[in-house]
Amino acid sequence: MRESKLWFLHVITAVVILFLLGSHMGIMHMGRILQVFGIGSTEPTNVEEVFARSKQVLFMAVYIVLLGTALFHGLYGLRSIIYELSFPKALEKTVGRVLCVAGIALFIYGSYVAVQLTKGA
């Protein structure tokens, strides 16, 4: 059933976001600890370092996956809140479609930026 699949993805994206945000916290805020293990940076927020990371294909992929999962998870959550406001069925469908289109548009735009950063444009 459609709603079951959407909710399934909502749960899966939550787990993926947890992992990716954990990685983000590690890279951005626990550089000194990570250096003990021979990885990470003490100045991860320097512009040079940010652009250097953006040029790596791995980071580009991570950005795109994080963007996709966060968009789906957030917009599905927003849709759930809107559905609880008991709008007419037609308006509910419209809201669902608008959120879907907005999510796809933001994903394409965000992915484009991530790819362009990797290319060094």
Added chain:
Amino acid sequence: MSDSSKTVVFEVLRYDPERGEAPHLQEFTVPVTKGMTVLDGLHWIKENKDRTLSWRSSCRMGICGSCGMFINGLPRLACTNQISHLHSDRVVIKPLPNYDIIRDLVPDLEKLFDKHRSVKPYLIRKDQVEQNRPTSEYFQSEEELVNYIQFAYCIKCGLCLAACPTVATSKDYVGPQALTQGWRYLADSRDEGCGEHGEALYSSHGVYRCHFAGACSQVCPKGVDPGLAIQLAKQDAFLKTLGARKPKKASGVTPPVQNWQPRANIPKAPEPTVGK
């Protein structure tokens, strides 16, 4: 042993749509005896103070589910709650929240039964012939019975809907009572109506709108635990989507008993008096 000197003030919500008055609280001083329930108190008011006071009740023993009311801030059955157990000199009684009021303490339960019907709360089988003209009974082991028996204790009192915060904000939400009954049939090993029950259960206003506040389970007078049923329904759908759950295979009919002999000490059943 009775203590007739003790009195309790009943604050009862009064509303008569024919009079056009706004709902308001009316006070009654009620003498309390040991073991007296809130329902007994209402009956005392009706017999001694105001015959126009209206509410629903029937069995007086927590079975029919008619006397659901909002008593001292919680949805409860008036017949199973003793006044002394409320530990208060004031008993504030209002009709169940999240329902329209018909009159005084009488809620309009039509919404509850509409939602209950939406999950198709009955056994659905593919073998229509066997179901309509049974030759035997469907097999069910004790373990399979335990999977759903708790959820079959629902008496449709509607307290869970009155307590549910999602029902309070979303009129389309199927609600804990109906969702539990939908799961009760999905979990039944004899049932083959996964799609039929699931249509409402897994709709956009079904189990996924539950916030798991647990208020439904807290107020249920029969220990049905609708919160658990909703979580089990979600878990089942998750595993099914993941492909980690085997498709349900409904149980068949038990083979007819052969060569049976009635026990000597069991008297013969009387002839039927109707349907000859």
